[in-house]
Amino acid sequence: xxxxxxxxxxxVADHAAVSKSTxxxxxxxxxxxxxxxxxxxxxxxxxxxxxxxxxxxxxxxQKKTTTIGVILANILHRFSTxxxxxxxxxxxxxxxxxxxxNADDDPLKEQSYIEMLKAKQVDGFIIVxxxxxxEMYKHLLDERYPLVFLDRKMKALPVxxxxxxxxxxxxxxxxxLIENGHKTIAYVSSAVTISPRSERFxxxxxxxxxxxxxxNQSFVYTGNLDEAAAFYDHVFAGSRQPDAILTGNxxxxxxxxxxxxxxxxxxxxxxxxxxxxxxxxxxxYSPSITTLEQPAYDMGTKAAEVLMSQxxxxxxxxxxxxxxxxxxxxxxxxxxSQKRGGxx
Amino acid sequence: xxxxxxxxxxxVADHAAVSKSTxxxxxxxxxxxxxxxxxxxxxxxxxxxxxxxxxxxxxxxQKKTTTIGVILANILHRFSTxxxxxxxxxxxxxxxxxxxxNADDDPLKEQSYIEMLKAKQVDGFIIVxxxxxxEMYKHLLDERYPLVFLDRKMKALPVxxxxxxxxxxxxxxxxxLIENGHKTIAYVSSAVTISPRSERFxxxxxxxxxxxxxxNQSFVYTGNLDEAAAFYDHVFAGSRQPDAILTGNxxxxxxxxxxxxxxxxxxxxxxxxxxxxxxxxxxxYSPSITTLEQPAYDMGTKAAEVLMSQxxxxxxxxxxxxxxxxxxxxxxxxxxSQKRGGxx
DNA sequence: CTGTTAGCGCCTTCAA
DNA sequence: TTGAAGGCGCTAACAG
Numbered sequence: 001x002x003x004x005x006x007x008x009x010x011x012v013a014d015h016a017a018v019s020k021s022t023x024x025x026x027x028x029x030x031x032x033x034x035x036x037x038x039x040x041x042x043x044x045x046x047x048x049x050x051x052x053x054x055x056x057x058x059x060x061x062q063k064k065t066t067t068i069g070v071i072l073a074n075i076l077h078r079f080s081t082x083x084x085x086x087x088x089x090x091x092x093x094x095x096x097x098x099x100x101x102n103a104d105d106d107p108l109k110e111q112s113y114i115e116m117l118k119a120k121q122v123d124g125f126i127i128v129x130x131x132x133x134x135e136m137y138k139h140l141l142d143e144r145y146p147l148v149f150l151d152r153k154m155k156a157l158p159v160x161x162x163x164x165x166x167x168x169x170x171x172x173x174x175x176x177l178i179e180n181g182h183k184t185i186a187y188v189s190s191a192v193t194i195s196p197r198s199e200r201f202x203x204x205x206x207x208x209x210x211x212x213x214x215x216n217q218s219f220v221y222t223g224n225l226d227e228a229a230a231f232y233d234h235v236f237a238g239s240r241q242p243d244a245i246l247t248g249n250x251x252x253x254x255x256x257x258x259x260x261x262x263x264x265x266x267x268x269x270x271x272x273x274x275x276x277x278x279x280x281x282x283x284x285y286s287p288s289i290t291t292l293e294q295p296a297y298d299m300g301t302k303a304a305e306v307l308m309s310q311x312x313x314x315x316x317x318x319x320x321x322x323x324x325x326x327x328x329x330x331x332x333x334x335x336x337s338q339k340r341g342g343x344x
Numbered sequence: 345x346x347x348x349x350x351x352x353x354x355x356v357a358d359h360a361a362v363s364k365s366t367x368x369x370x371x372x373x374x375x376x377x378x379x380x381x382x383x384x385x386x387x388x389x390x391x392x393x394x395x396x397x398x399x400x401x402x403x404x405x406q407k408k409t410t411t412i413g414v415i416l417a418n419i420l421h422r423f424s425t426x427x428x429x430x431x432x433x434x435x436x437x438x439x440x441x442x443x444x445x446n447a448d449d450d451p452l453k454e455q456s457y458i459e460m461l462k463a464k465q466v467d468g469f470i471i472v473x474x475x476x477x478x479e480m481y482k483h484l485l486d487e488r489y490p491l492v493f494l495d496r497k498m499k500a501l502p503v504x505x506x507x508x509x510x511x512x513x514x515x516x517x518x519x520x521l522i523e524n525g526h527k528t529i530a531y532v533s534s535a536v537t538i539s540p541r542s543e544r545f546x547x548x549x550x551x552x553x554x555x556x557x558x559x560n561q562s563f564v565y566t567g568n569l570d571e572a573a574a575f576y577d578h579v580f581a582g583s584r585q586p587d588a589i590l591t592g593n594x595x596x597x598x599x600x601x602x603x604x605x606x607x608x609x610x611x612x613x614x615x616x617x618x619x620x621x622x623x624x625x626x627x628x629y630s631p632s633i634t635t636l637e638q639p640a641y642d643m644g645t646k647a648a649e650v651l652m653s654q655x656x657x658x659x660x661x662x663x664x665x666x667x668x669x670x671x672x673x674x675x676x677x678x679x680x681s682q683k684r685g686g687x688x
Numbered sequence: 689c690t691g692t693t694a695g696c697g698c699c700t701t702c703a704a
Numbered sequence: 705t706t707g708a709a710g711g712c713g714c715t716a717a718c719a720g
Binding site: 362363364365366369377378379382403404405406 | 707708709713714
């Protein structure tokens with residue numbers, strides 16, 4: 001079998017009886033002074049030969065790849081799918097490509113991805129930073145790589161960051177619960193290792209304090225969600241039980257619903273629920289679930305936009321201060337945050 | 345600001361006082377005849393300079409990029425997230441990269457992605473084919489691009505395809521419903537434009553026929569899901585109503601649940617439900633939902649594996665016949681497929 | 689207006 | 705065991 005030799009610029013040049021550079025000019029729109037019929041000949045040759053430029057060769061020369069690297073936690077999470085989709089859409093519009101990587105919150109995996117992406121000469125990075133890779137990010141910065149953080153802050157580093165006003169959002173959530181007559185609120189979340197989680201928890205605390213309500217520590221769980229069931233066993237064995245649960249993300253919500261389904265065959269009428277993240281079933285669950293949504297798609301778009309302007313800006317962005325973009329959480333009030341038992 | 349000049353092979357060679365090619369040998373593990381202390385010097389120089397090879401330059405020379413292109417319908421769909429994650433995992437293990445593209449079932453968008461990916465010299469493609477791009481795929485084949493189809497078949501083309509045994513799966517689903525005493529089964533799906541959808545529908549028909557049950561055409565909807573509500577309005581206005589609904593994918597299920605929530609404030613006790621795709625909330629919905637799962641992660645892995653072996657195989661795969669891989673659907677029986685009203 | 693030339697950073701014979 | 709030379713496909717001055 002003969003390997004298909006790809007047709008190159010040279011082939012087109014030969015076919016059109018001009019030189020390589022002329023064809024190159026043509027390709028790059030440097031029409032200004034080109035003879036009408038030279039153009040036509042080239043145009044024709046390209047079609048004839050089905051010529052397709054080799055972006056690798058172009059990249060080598062131009063030192064840019066029109067490709068960005070995106071490293072996120074886990075595409076199986078809703079926030080990630082939404083933001084990654086947004087980034088992809090934005091990039092496609094601007095003729096950029098995206099290499100997507102799932103680091104699974106594993107610093108080593110993240111490192112290896114960063115290495116690979118650098119080797120591939122990506123023009124910039126959007127990263128959902130893992131907690132323990134500051135050094136790596138610093139290198140990226142030193143090497144002048146355009147870089148944007150998404151979701152999580154690393155305040156030690158001057159990197160533009162797209163995130164939610166987590167504390168404010170949590171406060172909003174708690175206030176809503178309190179206004180609806182809840183006094184004993186449980187809080188469940190993954191381990192508080194990264195900024196969104198700690199900010200949310202702080203917001204929860206602040207909200208309770210403001211209302212003069214005590215936080216019952218035995219109703220607070222922040223840890224591996226696989227052990228959430230044991231926590232709930234404990235909670236629901238007690239004589240005093242919470243009248244509402246606030247979950248810190250979609251994962252925590254699902255663990256909670258699983259538990260309640262197994263234990264009570266649904267959410268008890270006397271228990272309210274409110275969660276971060278807009279799970280798809282919120283609207284049609286019974287009861288429908290009150291959520292504190294992140295505008296994930298918009299956040300992804302903004303991340304891409306900010307990165308792009310860094311890339312385009314290039315040299316002359318030198319001393320632009322890094323701006324952060326904080327989005328407002330959106331409270332979608334539904335049935336689950338009203339105590340239903342009360343009205344019986 | 346001075347642009348950071350990247351350190352190159354040449355720099356390393358100078359620093360170690362050897363020639364470029366020696367360093368190159370070292371990098372590519374051609375140790376065999378290399379002097380111990382030459383090695384050490386090079387090793388040292390690399391660390392000193394923090395040298396990182398430029399994959400673009402390497403690719404230009406070697407005519408391969410260790411990157412594959414993946415074009416799927418829409419990452420916001422569950423099947424896509426699962427398969428894409430699987431592909432990514434597999435590729436990462438084999439030191440390959442993935443460029444992910446969402447074609448949204450838009451043939452033009454798909455074309456533009458294929459062009460871009462070709463320009464970027466990807467080593468192969470995994471595609472969830474759109475219905476109307478046969479020509480494009482044929483070109484890919486002519487140009488000897490490794491190619492694998494996922495989810496949907498295009499039987500006119502000799503391309504290895506990873507898919508579900510859709511007809512059999514649908515049959516399994518219908519049989520289960522029938523065994524549980526259902527006789528009037530509604531079927532709801534997106535427009536039947538691609539192979540999985542038509543196969544599933546065929547399976548449904550076969551199942552009904554086998555059991556000697558008539559298909560009531562006014563209980564069948566295959567079209568734009570945004571109009572599913574109108575369909576249901578019609579269905580539930582009638583005097584005879586279905587005792588079960590089979591939905592063709594997660595989207596159709598969600599439209600259905602939304603409708604039922606609005607209309608009946610939940611799934612009526614007299615109505616059973618069974619859906620394709622393993623939605624995350626199946627387990628803890630009330631009632632929990634019987635699903636016909638696709639082993640999406642495994643399918644993604646297989647797709648990557650098959651593509652990889654095409655890529656690795658290269659020349660000598662010449663006349664290997666293209667094999668298809670069909671996966672079994674998995675019926676997960678839960679509460680929603682039992683008529684609950686009956687046992688009251 | 690178009691062609692010549694000189695690389696981009698790396699790999700790969702082929703000599704030495 | 706190591707080095708020199710040529711080239712992958714394209715772009716970008718600079719000549720002509």
